[in-house]
Amino acid sequence: MNKITIxxxxxxxxxxxxxxxxxxxxxxxxxxxxDELGVTYIEAGNPGSNPKDMEFFVEAKKLTLSHSKIVxxxxxxxxxxxxxxxxxxxxxxxxxxxxxxxxxxSWDFQATEILHATLEENLEMIRxxxxxxxANKKEVIFDAEHFFTGYTENADYAMKALEAAVEGGAKTLxxxxxxxxxxxxxCYEITKKVVEKFGKVASVGIHTHNDSGCAVANSLLAxxxxxxxxxxxxxxxxxxxxxxxxSTIIADLQLKMNCxxxxxxxxxxxxxICKRVAEITNIALEAGxxxxxxxxxxHKAGMHIDAVIKNPFAYEHVTPESVGNERxxxxxxVAGKSMIVEKVQKFDKTLTKSSPIxxxxxxxxxxxxxxxxxxxxxxxxxxILVRKAIGKYQPFxxxxxxxxxxxxxxxxxxxxxxxxxxxxxxxxxxxxxGDGDGPVNALDVAMRNALEQFYPTVSQIHLTDYKVRVLxxxxxxxxxxxxxxxxxxxxxxxxxxxxxSDVIEASYLALVDSFEYKxxxxxxxxxxxxx
Numbered sequence: 001m002n003k004i005t006i007x008x009x010x011x012x013x014x015x016x017x018x019x020x021x022x023x024x025x026x027x028x029x030x031x032x033x034x035d036e037l038g039v040t041y042i043e044a045g046n047p048g049s050n051p052k053d054m055e056f057f058v059e060a061k062k063l064t065l066s067h068s069k070i071v072x073x074x075x076x077x078x079x080x081x082x083x084x085x086x087x088x089x090x091x092x093x094x095x096x097x098x099x100x101x102x103x104x105x106s107w108d109f110q111a112t113e114i115l116h117a118t119l120e121e122n123l124e125m126i127r128x129x130x131x132x133x134x135a136n137k138k139e140v141i142f143d144a145e146h147f148f149t150g151y152t153e154n155a156d157y158a159m160k161a162l163e164a165a166v167e168g169g170a171k172t173l174x175x176x177x178x179x180x181x182x183x184x185x186x187c188y189e190i191t192k193k194v195v196e197k198f199g200k201v202a203s204v205g206i207h208t209h210n211d212s213g214c215a216v217a218n219s220l221l222a223x224x225x226x227x228x229x230x231x232x233x234x235x236x237x238x239x240x241x242x243x244x245x246x247s248t249i250i251a252d253l254q255l256k257m258n259c260x261x262x263x264x265x266x267x268x269x270x271x272x273i274c275k276r277v278a279e280i281t282n283i284a285l286e287a288g289x290x291x292x293x294x295x296x297x298x299h300k301a302g303m304h305i306d307a308v309i310k311n312p313f314a315y316e317h318v319t320p321e322s323v324g325n326e327r328x329x330x331x332x333x334v335a336g337k338s339m340i341v342e343k344v345q346k347f348d349k350t351l352t353k354s355s356p357i358x359x360x361x362x363x364x365x366x367x368x369x370x371x372x373x374x375x376x377x378x379x380x381x382x383x384i385l386v387r388k389a390i391g392k393y394q395p396f397x398x399x400x401x402x403x404x405x406x407x408x409x410x411x412x413x414x415x416x417x418x419x420x421x422x423x424x425x426x427x428x429x430x431x432x433x434g435d436g437d438g439p440v441n442a443l444d445v446a447m448r449n450a451l452e453q454f455y456p457t458v459s460q461i462h463l464t465d466y467k468v469r470v471l472x473x474x475x476x477x478x479x480x481x482x483x484x485x486x487x488x489x490x491x492x493x494x495x496x497x498x499x500x501s502d503v504i505e506a507s508y509l510a511l512v513d514s515f516e517y518k519x520x521x522x523x524x525x526x527x528x529x530x531x
Contacts (some may be wrong), residue, residue, distance in 0.1 A: 004253055004261040005203070005221060006246065007041040007101075007174075007231040008034050010277065012073050013243050014233035015045070019283075024056050026280050031063065031070065033280075036236065037273045038067040038262035039246075041141075043101055043231075046073045048091030057095040067263065071141070072097045076104040076129040079117045083132035093136055098135055102126075103143035103176070105152030106161035119157060123164040130168025141229075142170040143207060146178045151190050162198055172203040172229050177218055180211025180241065187214075188221040195226030205229030208244045210236065215244035220252060222261065226385045230261070234277055235285070247274050251291040251323055271324035271413055291323045299327070311529070340365075344386050351390075361389050372471040372482050378497035380517040381510070387520075396455065396519050397423040400448070404439035404504055421446035425454045440466070451515060457522050458515060460489040468503060485510040489518055 011027050015021065022030070025046065034042050036135045044060065060070050064068055072095040077086040077525035084090075092100050104126040105111045107220035109123035121506075130140050150158040153214060162173050188210070195204050206222035206229070208215040219230050230253075236245030247270060253259035270448060274292040278285040287295040287472035297320040312319065312327065320327050324345050340358050364385065365375065375382040387393035411417040415435045419442035422431045430453060434445030444463070451458045465486035472479045483506040486495045498509025 002223075002257075002259045004259045005040040005172075005205075005229045006250065006261050007071065007205070007229065008039045008234055008246055009043040009207075009231055009238075009243065010034070010233045010235070010281075011042065012046065013043070014235075014238050014281075016101060016239040017237040017242065020237065020281060022281075027056050028059060028063070029280050030277055031060065031065070031068070033273050033276050034512045035065040035068040036266075037234075037250075037269060038266040039131045040068065040261075041099060042068045043071040043073050046088075046091075047095040048074055048088040048450065054091065054095075057097070061096060069099050070097050071099045071101050073101045073103075076102055076125040077132075079115060079121055079125065080474055083128055087518065089129065089132065092133070093140075097138075099139040099141065101141040101143055102129055102133065102170075103145045103173075104129070104159045104161065104165070105146065105150075106144035106176075107146035108154045108157045110146055110150070121468060123160055126161060127164040127168045127240055130170045131163050134169035140165075140168070140170045141172040141174055141205070142168075143174045143176050144229075145176050148177045148182045148187065148190055152186075154393045159194075159197065162194065166198060166202055170202060172205050173198055174205035174207050174229060174231060175222070175227075177206070177208040177215075180209030180215065182214070182216040182218060184209075184211070184214055184221045185485065187218040188225045190223040190363055191227050192225035197277060199226055205231060206244075207231040209238070210241045210243065210245075211242075214246050215242070216252070219244045219249050220257070223253065233272060235281075235283075235289070237281075237283070237334055247287070247292045248290045249317075255318055255322060268322060268324050272323075291318075292325060296320070297325055297327045328511040343382070347392055348390055361386060364389065365471055368499075372480050373499050374482065375497070378484060378495045378510075378513075380494035381496045381498075381513045382512050384496075384516060384520075396516055397425045397451065399423055400429070402443060402508065405437055416443040419443040419446040419451050422451050428454075439504055443504065443508060444511060447511060447515070455515075455519055455522075457489070457518065461487050461514065461518050462489070463514075464488050464493070466507075468506075471499070481506050483507045483510045485514055487514045487518070492516075492521070 003401055009029060011022065017024055031042055043054060046055045047057050057072065074088050074092045077083045077089055092243040098164060103117060107331060108119055111119055112119050115122060130142060133140050144161055147158055164171055175194060177187060191206060204227045206219050206227045208218040230249060232244030232246040233250060234246045236242045250261055251267065251270060253261045271292040275285055287293045290296060297316060299315065324338050340361050341351060341353055384393065387415040403420045404417060406417040414437045415438040417436060419434050419439065430450050432446050432449035434442050436445050438440035448458055458508050463485055469482045470479045471482055480499060480501045481499045481503050484495060496510045496513035496517065500506040
């Protein structure tokens with residue numbers, strides 16, 4: 001089994017992505033998550049670039065890590081400056097990390113046109129910087145910036161840049177595909193030549209960007225060519241189109257390519273750790289992301305679902321459990337009876353494909369999807385539909401009416417609408433009102449004011465997302481709309497849906513399902529019902 005070291009650059013290269021900004025505590029939390037995953041190196045930032053990164057390195061000294069080494073990142077010394085006088089290098093030393101990553105120019109164009117240095121001066125900057133850091137007892141990773149472009153333009157000089165780093169004492173030579181435009185076979189061939197020349201004196205690494213959509217492929221082919229060090233960002237984000245996605249690379253290396261890159265049992269933590277990092281970063285984990293996305297093991301077509309229920313190997317290349325994910329069967333008009341049976345057996349294990357009620361549910365689902373419902377995104381609404389069909393549903397209230405009205409200009413900054421809500425619960429009638437930022441918000445407030453009188457746990461429900469989709473643009477403002485509401489009580493998350501030509505009614509239907517789903521769960525928990 002080949003040993004591959006992983007360097008995660010979420011906190012350095014990843015933080016250069018649009019809209020991403022980490023606090024010091026965010027960075028500490030991500031370090032803990034990456035250490036739990038078991039990556040070899042965590043590139044945590046440039047201590048000489050800003051006070052926040054320097055503060056992080058001060059705090060990071062207090063951490064006790066089980067698997068990972070924190071890496072400080074910086075550039076070679078400036079032209080005409082001695083290493084001991086270079087402020088950036090002094091910052092790297094003050095970060096007090098065992099490992100440092102230094103980037104230097106390996107493309108002759110960059111050396112002469114960007115640094116305005118002679119080609120020999122640039123080589124001296126690389127050699128001197130690495131040697132200075134090694135003399136200060138640092139393990140040095142040399143990032144050869146623009147290496148692949150530089151190699152195609154002037155292979156001899158690109159190799160000399162690596163040679164200068166080796167002469168300085170670099171332990172790892174990382175080939176950076178900085179512009180992200182190389183094709184996989186180019187990366188393979190060039191990496192292979194570097195491994196042939198330097199593989200016996202240093203580890204060869206790969207660092208790719210995704211501008212041509214090949215970052216993962218380029219990284220994997222570099223490993224095939226002999227690279228034993230891979231850099232990237234756990235979830236692939238970063239400047240422009242992003243970096244190599246390490247969540248995919250780690251799973252591919254570990255599960256498909258007989259490589260050892262994190263502790264063997266830790267790959268099962270991949271999905272939950274990716275979710276944690278996405279949450280800290282304040283981004284949505286892309287549903288279609290391989291291995292760790294919510295849709296990675298989601299099945300919708302009826303034939304596929306039927307086959308997977310019989311044997312998951314029919315349509316899954318690995319088990320979802322192997323990467324800490326889970327299998328999802330999406331409810332839709334094409335899902336078929338196997339899907340329905342899998343869902344309804346949670347409530348009644350005696351039901352089979354031939355049960356008449358299953359056929360009725362399939363028919364009802366198709367009718368509703370024709371109207372605009374899409375249950376694959378609203379499992380809670382689908383569960384309520386099934387409960388109603390099999391007789392395991394009892395409404396928690398009876399609606400008399402609701403009314404909403406808006407006012408413009410606004411009567412307050414966050415209040416522009418009123419709602420009135422009248423219900424009865426077991427014969428007791430209540431009328432409540434609410435105001436809010438728009439009629440849906442006002443209706444939500446009025447409903448809560450009423451329901452909390454009977455069901456206090458409604459106060460635990462928080463709406464985490466609200467989406468409206470126009471289903472028929474041809475009808476203009478009379479178009480039917482689909483409202484999807486995502487809710488949470490702090491422990492569980494669920495999604496509900498409503499469809500109508502009236503956006504308020506569609507919202508009301510989704511809200512009712514959301515409240516009732518929570519109340520059903522509370523009731524079953526109280527009764528000790530297990531599912």
